Structures are given as structure tokens and as C-alpha cells.
Amino acid sequence: MTPPTLPERVLAGNARAIARAISLIEDESPSGAELIRRIFGSTGQAYLMGVTGPPGAGKSTLVDRMIAEIRKTGQSVGVVAVDPTSPYTGGALLGDRVRMQSHAGDEGVFIRSMATRGHLGGLARATGEVALVLDASGKDVVIIETVGVGQDEVDIVRTADVSIVTIVPGAGDEVQALKAGIMEIADIFVVNKADREGADRTVSSIEAMLSLHTFGEGDWRPPIMKTEATSGRGIPELLQMIERFKQHTAPTQGSRRRARAEWRLRELLGHRFLRHVEESILKAGEFEEILERIASRELDPYSAVDGIFQRSVRT
């Protein structure tokens, strides 16, 4: 009898195999791609929750409380936290250890921070693939937690089944945070640290923005939930609201998942083409030579792309 392969062990929910699979993805190893191929048919079962918001919104604590609440129903949970690591702190791994402690010994919980800092879109791609691994491993719920309000976070979170945007009262510039591209992706707003001064003002400013938008009949109007993640207050209500959203969007979940497939396909195609150009089209040192000519303004980037492109594609 041959020992079970890595994909088999991932599908069986083995925690060490999951950790190994995630490392392959982070390393952009070809075996990572092969693994995704093998497990992909078993994905699509988990419900994907995206949680994002500016730094300091208390997302980690919120997610920890959500895990505990979901576990009460017997469902298993996988978490991928996108937390670009600083070389100064080596943050992600340390954070994992701290966070895992509150769920130590619970086999129904798997938490992993992503430290990948690849090329363009690399982080979002890797995050999506880690979510696939957790999904295939049998987790009922997969939570994708991102810090920030940039395009990349929007890309990551918009492809989840439900997008939760976390705001914290206090800095007085909540409206600015809302403006920065996250307003449009929120299915549910969470005003966390709701015991703080200014919480009601924050709720009002979100309300005011929502009131500028016309919702059609049957449209989901993003609700604003108040939580205190440190005490756990408001968390059961948040989970109930997610369940309501899930039921409301059940008829259109297919299109959301198609959008996710599209994003993934585009990203992989672009990535694959760049690798092809570097490995098979350009001669050794040619890439650097082209860069040098662009940097010195001798060649413009569009003409450079034209030249490489003509040599690369079938016409």
C-alpha cells in the first residue's frame, strides 16, 4: 500500500498536510499549482466570508470571536489572514502562534497568516489558493481577513461570498475610510469597538452615505452592525445577519462565484505569460538590457511591450 499523497491528506483534513500545502503556495512552487489541480474538484463547498477594514479596526479579535460563535454550531472554520509582514517584525508567524492559542486543541479550526509578497497580484492569488485548500480540506466556513482598503484588498474580499467591512470609531475620519473604495464592496458593515465615543456618529455617517444610494426592490441594503469584539457583544447578531445575507443571495451565488473564477483566470493567465516571456522568449540578460534602455529613455515601455509581444504570440 502506498502512503496517501499530499492532495489526499489535504482532502482528509489533515492539519499538517494543510500547512504543507499552504507553504507550497506561498513559495509559488510548481507543486502548489499541481496540488490546486488535484483538489479543485472538491472545492466550492465552504462559505467564504471576507473581513476587511483599515488597520486598528480590531479585525483579528472580531474574527476570533466569529470563530468561537461559528464553532458553537458545530461548523469547522479555516482562516487565512492577509497581513503583509514587515521585515522588521517577522509579524505573521508570531501572530499566528498568539491567535491559535485561543483555539488550541480544537481540530475544527485552522488559522494561517499569509506572508507572501510576490509580484503584482501575487498576494491576492495566493490568498485565493489558500482559501481553496481550506475549502477542500472540509472546512464549512473559510474566513479571509485582510488589512487595508487598497485595490488588492478589494480584489480579495469582493470575491468572497459575503464581504464584511469593519470600521472603528475614533479617528474622526471614518468617512474618509469609507470613501476609499470599501463602501462599494460592503455587504455588511461592522462598527467595532462600539463602546467607544463616537460610535453612533460613525453609524450615522455610514447611514448618510447609504441614503445617497438608491436600492431597488429586493436589493440587499447593507446593514450596520455594532460589535465589541473584546467582550463578544454583538457577535451572535452578526452571525445571524450573515446567515440572512446567505439566504438572500442564494439565488445569485452562482454569478458571484463566476466572478471569482474570472478574476482567478485572468490573474493566472497574466502570470503564466510573464513566466513564459522570461523563461522562453528573452535571451539571458535581455530583460535587463530592455529595462536599461527604458530607464535611460532610449526605448518607451509600450514599444518594448510590442516587440516582446510579437515574438511571443501566435499571429
Next chain:
Amino acid sequence: MTPPTLPERVLAGNARAIARAISLIEDESPSGAELIRRIFGSTGQAYLMGVTGPPGAGKSTLVDRMIAEIRKTGQSVGVVAVDPTSPYTGGALLGDRVRMQSHAGDEGVFIRSMATRGHLGGLARATGEVALVLDASGKDVVIIETVGVGQDEVDIVRTADVSIVTIVPGAGDEVQALKAGIMEIADIFVVNKADREGADRTVSSIEAMLSLHTFGEGDWRPPIMKTEATSGRGIPELLQMIERFKQHTAPTQGSRRRARAEWRLRELLGHRFLRHVEESILKAGEFEEILERIASRELDPYSAVDGIFQRSVRT
């Protein structure tokens, strides 16, 4: 005599031509690419300053003060503010109008917010191209201002000649903000709203993080500047520090500009390939069919990419 072309008018510094050129870039129009080709040879003269930080850090006010300070030396300034617009507010244009007022009638200042929300990397690409337009138009300094701490902002700001990371005291979670990937790109830290309670604590926590890092002899150690953008306090010192940084990095500026060229080339190549696949390789409706098969788990994304790729490239 034929009237001057758009590239010619951009090179002459005509404000209406600059605005028109930026619109072409935002619309991802082919004439935008053609324009970049024409003006590219005249770029590389401006000094590019990147300013980023979490929402609420007072970046707009800070940049306004920096403009005023730079203008005192007679240098002209172009600003591109990356401010992902919410469909709820239509924010960017309104904001431009407000911001331009403080420099109204000053032909040495051009400010434009970017509302582009394209595909993967589209925002960063467009921002870079707008910076090229401002550079070609003869602006001595180009400021790229981004909101957020995500990968995309990091990509945008890291390619500037100097990266300024703005932090605001108050929310009590500054360290979290620092962790989120911006620590490693900062050439200069600015603790803005330095009159606020907690400013010294914020400075200390940045200091503590810096002290974990070993700087070699001759390495630039990111200084921490305190500013009060609303009163203008600390702004002259900030500009002096930028000048010191500029002199310190003059010997290595070439490699920074090559990194910028590389980022741009990769991004354009990926973008161009995707367009080629959609326009020339796939049959009508085929892309949707592939997405459907991926969404239904009949086909995995890596195998889909293999198939499309084989049909697209010379082998």
C-alpha cells in the same frame, strides 16, 4: 501651419492638454498608449515623491502644505492623488475642485485625483502613466498620493524616488498600521497631527521598530518627522529632509528607476496578453463558457490556463 498635437501641447505644459491626456489614460484609450509613446523620451526629469498612509492621516492637507513650500523655491508641482472613488459619493472630482482652490491661479501647480478602477493593477498602471504626463509637462516635482496600506499602494509608492509614510497618533493601533507592509517602504516617516495626544508614543513605537533593524554603514535610516499640516508646522523641515534624502540616494537613483521600469514593463505585458487572448484567441462566448466550467468545478483554473496558453503562444 498645423495646430500643435496633444503630445506637443502636453510637452509645452498646457494645463488643458494635461487634463485631456489624463482622461485618455483613465479611459484606457489606445490614444493614451500612443501619447505615452510620444512623450516618454521627455520624462525622467521630475523628482517623484510618494506619500501614503492609512485613511485619516491628513495626507491631503499635508500634500497641500508641501506644494506651498515647494512653490516658494520656484519649482512647479504636479500631484496625482489615488483616491478610489465610491459610486456613492463620486468623490474624486469634487475633492479636486476643493483642493485646487488653495492653489487657484497658480500655473505652476496641477492636481488630479484618479478615479480609475480597472482590472488587476489597472490603478497602479494608470497612476504611473499620469505621473509620466506630469513629468513630461515640465513639472519639477511630481507627488503621488495614495490612501491605504495595501499591496497596490505599496506598488505605487515604492517606485517613487522618495516614499513618505504618514502616520497619525490617536487610534492607539499605530503599530498595527506600521506592520501592514508600509514599514518596509518608508524612506521618511511623518507623524502628522503631532499636536495630538499620543504623538510622542507613536514616534516611540516607530523608533522601537526601527531599532530592531540593523542598518549598515552608509544606509539611510528613515527619520521620523513631526508635522501639523493644518498649521504648516514642520513642513519646511520635511522638505529639507527630502532634499537630504535626494542627495543621499543620488548615486543609486538609477537602480530605483530601473525597478520602476521593470514594474511597468511586467504590468503592461500581462495586460497586453489578456487583451490578446480575449480579442484574438477565444471565440465569442468561449471565455464565459470556460468560466462556467470552472465555477461548476468541471475544469480547474490551471488546466484552463494551460489550454488557452497553448493556443496563444509560439512554442
